Amino acid sequence: MTYSFTRRAVLGGASLAIATLGSAPLFAATRIQRLVSPGGIEAWFVQDATVPLIAMEYAFAGGATQDPTDKPGVGHMVASLLDEGAGDLDFETFHERLDRRAIKLSFTSRHDQFRGSLRMLKDNKDEAFDLLRMALTSPHFDAPDVERIRAAVLANLRRDSTNPSTLANRKFLEVAFDDHPYARQAGGTVESVPKIDVADLKDYVRRVIAKDTLKIAVVGDVDPETLARLLDKTFGSLPAKAELTQVADVIAVKAPQCVFIPLDVPQTVVTFGGAGVRRSEPDFMAAYVVNQILGGGGLSSRLFREVREKRGLAYSVHETLLWMDHSAVFVGNTGTRADRASETVEEVEKQVRRMAEEGPTEQELDNAKSYLKGSQMLALDTSSNLARALLQYQLDKLPIDYIEKHSALVDAVTLEDARKAAQRLWGQGLLTVMVGRSPLAATRSTTTPSPTTPPPAAAQPGDAPSAATPATPN
Amino acid sequence: MTTKVLGAATVAMALTTPTALAVEYKVEYKKDNSSNPSLWDVPEKRNVLTQITVTSERPASFTLANGLQVVVIPDHRTPIVTQMIWYKVGSADDAPGKSGLAHFFEHLMFKGTAKHPPGEFSRTVLRVGGKQNAITSMDYTSYFQRVPREQLARMMELEADRMTGLILKDENVLSERDVVLEEFNKSVANNPDRRFTEQIRAALYLNHPYGRPNLGWRQELEKLDREDALAFYKRFYAPNNAILIIAGDVDPKEIRPMVEKNFGDIPAQPAIPAKRVRPQEPTPAAPRTVTLSDPRVEQPTWRRSYLVPSSSTAAAGESPALDVLAQVMGGGTNSYLYRVLVIDKQLAISTGASYHGTSLDPSQFMISATPKPGVHFVEIEDAIDKVIADLAQNPARAEDLERVKTQLIAQAIYAQDDQVMLAVLYGRGLTTGLSVDDIRSWPDSIRAVTAEQVRKAAQGWLDKKRSVTGYLIKESAPKCEEKRS
Numbered sequence: 001m002t003y004s005f006t007r008r009a010v011l012g013g014a015s016l017a018i019a020t021l022g023s024a025p026l027f028a029a030t031r032i033q034r035l036v037s038p039g040g041i042e043a044w045f046v047q048d049a050t051v052p053l054i055a056m057e058y059a060f061a062g063g064a065t066q067d068p069t070d071k072p073g074v075g076h077m078v079a080s081l082l083d084e085g086a087g088d089l090d091f092e093t094f095h096e097r098l099d100r101r102a103i104k105l106s107f108t109s110r111h112d113q114f115r116g117s118l119r120m121l122k123d124n125k126d127e128a129f130d131l132l133r134m135a136l137t138s139p140h141f142d143a144p145d146v147e148r149i150r151a152a153v154l155a156n157l158r159r160d161s162t163n164p165s166t167l168a169n170r171k172f173l174e175v176a177f178d179d180h181p182y183a184r185q186a187g188g189t190v191e192s193v194p195k196i197d198v199a200d201l202k203d204y205v206r207r208v209i210a211k212d213t214l215k216i217a218v219v220g221d222v223d224p225e226t227l228a229r230l231l232d233k234t235f236g237s238l239p240a241k242a243e244l245t246q247v248a249d250v251i252a253v254k255a256p257q258c259v260f261i262p263l264d265v266p267q268t269v270v271t272f273g274g275a276g277v278r279r280s281e282p283d284f285m286a287a288y289v290v291n292q293i294l295g296g297g298g299l300s301s302r303l304f305r306e307v308r309e310k311r312g313l314a315y316s317v318h319e320t321l322l323w324m325d326h327s328a329v330f331v332g333n334t335g336t337r338a339d340r341a342s343e344t345v346e347e348v349e350k351q352v353r354r355m356a357e358e359g360p361t362e363q364e365l366d367n368a369k370s371y372l373k374g375s376q377m378l379a380l381d382t383s384s385n386l387a388r389a390l391l392q393y394q395l396d397k398l399p400i401d402y403i404e405k406h407s408a409l410v411d412a413v414t415l416e417d418a419r420k421a422a423q424r425l426w427g428q429g430l431l432t433v434m435v436g437r438s439p440l441a442a443t444r445s446t447t448t449p450s451p452t453t454p455p456p457a458a459a460q461p462g463d464a465p466s467a468a469t470p471a472t473p474n
Numbered sequence: 475m476t477t478k479v480l481g482a483a484t485v486a487m488a489l490t491t492p493t494a495l496a497v498e499y500k501v502e503y504k505k506d507n508s509s510n511p512s513l514w515d516v517p518e519k520r521n522v523l524t525q526i527t528v529t530s531e532r533p534a535s536f537t538l539a540n541g542l543q544v545v546v547i548p549d550h551r552t553p554i555v556t557q558m559i560w561y562k563v564g565s566a567d568d569a570p571g572k573s574g575l576a577h578f579f580e581h582l583m584f585k586g587t588a589k590h591p592p593g594e595f596s597r598t599v600l601r602v603g604g605k606q607n608a609i610t611s612m613d614y615t616s617y618f619q620r621v622p623r624e625q626l627a628r629m630m631e632l633e634a635d636r637m638t639g640l641i642l643k644d645e646n647v648l649s650e651r652d653v654v655l656e657e658f659n660k661s662v663a664n665n666p667d668r669r670f671t672e673q674i675r676a677a678l679y680l681n682h683p684y685g686r687p688n689l690g691w692r693q694e695l696e697k698l699d700r701e702d703a704l705a706f707y708k709r710f711y712a713p714n715n716a717i718l719i720i721a722g723d724v725d726p727k728e729i730r731p732m733v734e735k736n737f738g739d740i741p742a743q744p745a746i747p748a749k750r751v752r753p754q755e756p757t758p759a760a761p762r763t764v765t766l767s768d769p770r771v772e773q774p775t776w777r778r779s780y781l782v783p784s785s786s787t788a789a790a791g792e793s794p795a796l797d798v799l800a801q802v803m804g805g806g807t808n809s810y811l812y813r814v815l816v817i818d819k820q821l822a823i824s825t826g827a828s829y830h831g832t833s834l835d836p837s838q839f840m841i842s843a844t845p846k847p848g849v850h851f852v853e854i855e856d857a858i859d860k861v862i863a864d865l866a867q868n869p870a871r872a873e874d875l876e877r878v879k880t881q882l883i884a885q886a887i888y889a890q891d892d893q894v895m896l897a898v899l900y901g902r903g904l905t906t907g908l909s910v911d912d913i914r915s916w917p918d919s920i921r922a923v924t925a926e927q928v929r930k931a932a933q934g935w936l937d938k939k940r941s942v943t944g945y946l947i948k949e950s951a952p953k954c955e956e957k958r959s
Contacts, residue, residue, distance in 0.1 A: 050551050051890045092817075095807045100877050102884030121887055148816065155773050155823045155844050162770035164664060264769065267659035298605070299584065299596035309593075312652030315660050335660050367601055374603015378620055381552045382892045 037228035043216035054220030055383035061213035064186035073188015075109030087134030164269035210242035217390035256429030268341035268436025276328030286421035295319020356426035359419030534726035541714025547721040555722030574690015587639035614905035634736035666768040712743030784833035786907030800829040866933035869925035
C-alpha cells in the first residue's frame with residue numbers, strides 16, 4: 001500500500017478520542033484559543049511555530065443534504081469547481097497561482113457539511129487566503145470548465161458503477177435512509193450529474209456558503225492578530241445567513257434485511273449495519289466504546305478475531321459508529337470468497353447477536369477504554385489532523401476544553417452502560433448488503449428477511465446464540 | 475505494496491474522520507483517477523514520497539556491532555513515538571516459484587513467539603491507544619507501531635523478540651494463507667485496474683523480478699506453506715538486514731542503550747550479502763502492448779510505463795530530472811498533458827504522469843489518460859507522443875520549471891509536519907540504496923535540475939522501445955479498434 005494508506009492506518013479512527021493531556025500542558029492540543037475577529041468571524045486556533053506551515057479546516061452546514069432532490073451531486077460539483085476560475089482569474093491562472101506557491105486548497109461535499117481545507121507555507125498566507133476568498137465569493141462556473149469537470153465526475157461514476165464496495169455502500173445508504181436525503185449519493189449519479197446546470201451550482205453557493213453556519217479551525221505559525229485579519233478578509237463578505245432546506249431527523253434502517261446485488265466478482269463484498277446512536281444522546285459514549293470492542297481498528301476486535309484470525313474468512317472486517325446531524329448508524333464491511341459468503345455473514349451475525357445479548361466482558365471494556373483514552377493523542381500530531389479534530393469538536397457541539405474532559409467521559413462508561421448500548425445497537429439484527437456471485441445469496445429476494453438473518457423475534461436475548469465457547473478476551 | 479490489515483472499512487474508507495457520514499465524496503479531478511493510487515503495485519505513486527525535510531536537523535544514525543542500523547528523528551510536538559523496523563527484503567526477493575512469500579510472511583510476523591503468545595503484541599499496542607501495521611513492497615518489508623513515548627521500550631522489546639523468536643504452527647499459517655488469498659481477491663481479482671497494472675508490469679520487466687506482482691501469482695501463493703515461511707525467515711530476518719527508525723518525542727541519547735539492550739544480542743546472519751543482486755533487464759529492444767478486457771470496465775483507461783533508472787541506479791542528476799519531468803508533464807491542470815489533451819484537443823477527461831524514484835533497481839515512469847467517450851486510444855496516443863516529442867526537443871518553459879520545482883520542494887517542508895511521513899521517507903530511501911545524506915539533499919537536487927536536463931531525460935528515457943502501452947477496455951467490445959500497432 002502506498003503511504004496514503006499508511007497514514008490512514010496510523011492516524012485513522014481517532015477523531016473522537018482525546019488524549020489525557022491535562023498533565024502535559026506544553027503540547028499544542030492544550031493551547032486552544034477561541035479567536036473572534038473584529039468582523040465577528042470565530043475560529044478555534046492553536047498557534048504553533050514548530051513547522052513553518054498553517055493549516056485551516058472549515059465547514060458550512062448543509063452539504064449534500066442541500067442538493068436538489070432530483071439532482072444529487074450539486075454540492076459535489078460545486079466543490080470540484082470553486083477553484084476552476086474565480087474572481088478575476090480564469091482557471092489556468094487560478095491553478096498557476098496555487099501551484100506557484102504550493103498552496104493546497106480543496107473542498108468536499110459531505111452529507112452534512114460543505115467543507116474546505118487550506119494549507120500553506122506561512123510566507124504564502126496572504127496569497128492563500130486571497131485565493132480562497134475568490135473561490136468562495138466569486139466562483140465563475142464558466143461553461144467549458146463546468147463541462148470539463150462534469151466529464152471527470154461522470155468518468156469516475158462509471159468506474160464506480162462496477163466497484164462492488166461502492167455498490168454495497170450505496171445500496172446500504174439507500175435502504176437505510178429510504179427517501180431521506182441521506183439516502184442520496186453525495187457524489188451524484190450517472191443520471192443526475194448530466195442534469196445539473198450552472199444555475200443549480202450558483203444557487204447552491206448562494207444558499208450554503210454563508211457566515212452563520214461557518215465553523216473554522218486553524219493550526220500553525222501565525223499570530224492571532226494576523227489570522228483575525230485574514231479571516232475577516234476571506235469570510236467577512238459572505239452573506240450573513242444561509243438559506244438551508246430543513247432536513248428531518250431520521251432513524252436509519254429497518255433491520256433485519258438482506259439485499260443481494262449480483263456482480264460477477266471473485267470476492268463477495270458485504271456491507272452491514274443498522275441504526276446507531278447520535279452524538280448528542282446520553283448513550284453515545286457507551287455506544288462508541290462497544291463499537292470499538294466489536295469492530296474497531298487494531299488487530300483484536302471481536303470481528304477481527306472471529307472472522308479473520310480464527311476462520312481466515314476475510315482480509316478486512318471492520319465495523320464503526322458513524323454519526324450525522326440528523327441520524328446515526330453503525331456500519332461494517334467485509335469481503336470473502338463467494339462460496340464462503342454465507343458462512344461469513346452468519347459469523348458476523350452471530351458475533352453481533354452475541355454482543356447484543358451478553359455485552360462485552362469487563363476485560364474487553366477495560367481494554368477499549370484504555371485504547372480510546374490513549375489513542376487521541378495520536379490523532380492530534382500533525383497540524384492538519386489537529387485542525388480537523390478542532391473542527392469536528394465544533395461540529396459536534398463540544399466545549400473548547402473537551403480534550404481535557406474526554407478521558408473522564410470514557411471512564412464513566414460502566415459495564416451496564418456498555419451492555420445496554422450493545423443491546424440497543426445490535427438487538428435488532430442487521431441490514432446486510434451483499435454484492436457478488438454467491439449462488440446462495442442470489443436466491444434471496446431483495447430486501448426481505450433472509451434465512452441467515454433471523455427475524456427480530458429470533459434475535460432477542462434468550463435465544464442461545466451458538467454453542468461455541470465464548471472467546472475469552474485477552 | 476500491501477499491508478497486514480486493511481482495517482479501513484470500505485464505507486468508512488472515504489472518511490477522514492469516523493464521524494462523517496459514510497460515503498463522503500471527494501475526488502481529485504485534476505489528475506488522472508484511472509487508478510486508485512493506493513492500489514498501484516509500486517512504492518511511490520506520489521512525488522511527495524520522495525521528498526525530505528529541508529530545514530530540520532540531520533537525524534542521528536548509528537550501527538550496532540551486529541549490523542543493525544538505527545536512525546532517530548526527533549519531533550517533540552506531541553508525546554508520541556513511532557517505531558518502524560525495515561527489513562531489506564521485499565517481493566522482488568521472493569525465490570522463483572514462491573511469489574508472494576515476502577508479503578505472506580509479513581502477515582505471519584503477527585503470530586506470536588515463545589515469550590509473547592499470539593495476540594499479545596497487538597493487544598499491548600491497543601491498550602495504550604496505539605496503532606500498528608506492516609507494509610511489504612518490492613524492496614522492503616516494514617513493521618511499525620505508533621504509541622505514547624513511554625511505551626517505546628516495551629515496543630522495542632516486542633519487535634526485537636520477533637526478529638528471531640517467531641513460532642509458526644500449521645494451523646496459523648494455513649488460516650493466514652486464506653486471509654492473504656482474500657487480500658488477493660479484494661485488491662487484485664475484484665479490481666480490473668489492479669490486474670491491468672500487474673499485466674503492464676509483467677510485460678515491462680522481461681527478466682527482473684519486479685515483473686512479478688507484489689502479492690504473488692495466485693497459483694504460487696496458494697501453495698506457500700510453513701516450511702517456505704520458516705526458510706524465508708531464517709534467510710532474511712536478522713539485524714544486519716534491518717534498519718530501525720525511531721521518530722518522535724525522544725532523546726537520541728536515550729535510544730542507543732535501549733537498542734543495545736533489546737537488539738544487541740541478536741546475532742548477525744553472515745549469509746546475507748551486503749548488496750542485493752537480482753537478475754537485471756536486458757537492453758530493451760521492442761515496444762510492447764497489453765490489452766486487458768474485462769466485463770466490469772465501464773471507463774476505458776490508457777496507460778504507458780517506461781523502464782527508467784531509479785535514484786539508486788541513475789547517473790548524478792538524472793533521477794531528480796525525471797521527478798521534474800513527471801511533474802511538468804502530468805502534475806495538475808497546468809501540466810503539458812492536461813493542457814494539450816484535456817483543454818486544447820479535448821480528447822481526455824484526465825491525464826497523469828508519475829515517476830517512482832525510490833527503488834533499488836530500475837524503476838518506472840508512468841503516463842496515464844482517461845479518454846473522453848467516443849475518443850479512440852489512437853488519438854490519445856498520438857497526442858501524448860507529440861507531447862513527449864515536444865519535451866524531448868524543446869526545453870521546458872522557465873515558468874513551468876520554476877512552478878514545478880517549487881511544488882516539489884515545498885512538499886519537503888510539508889513532510890516536516892508529519893513524523894510518520896519522515897520515518898517512511900528515510901525507511902524507503904535507506905532500504906533502496908540511498909544514504910541519509912542522499913535523502914536529506916533531495917530538495918537541493920531538485921533545485922539544481924535544469925531545463926536541458928529535463929529535455930534530455932525525456933529524450934533519453936521516454937523511448938518507446940523501453941515501454942509497455944496498456945489498454946484497459948470492456949470485454950463486450952471485442953476488437954477495441956483503439957489497439958494500436
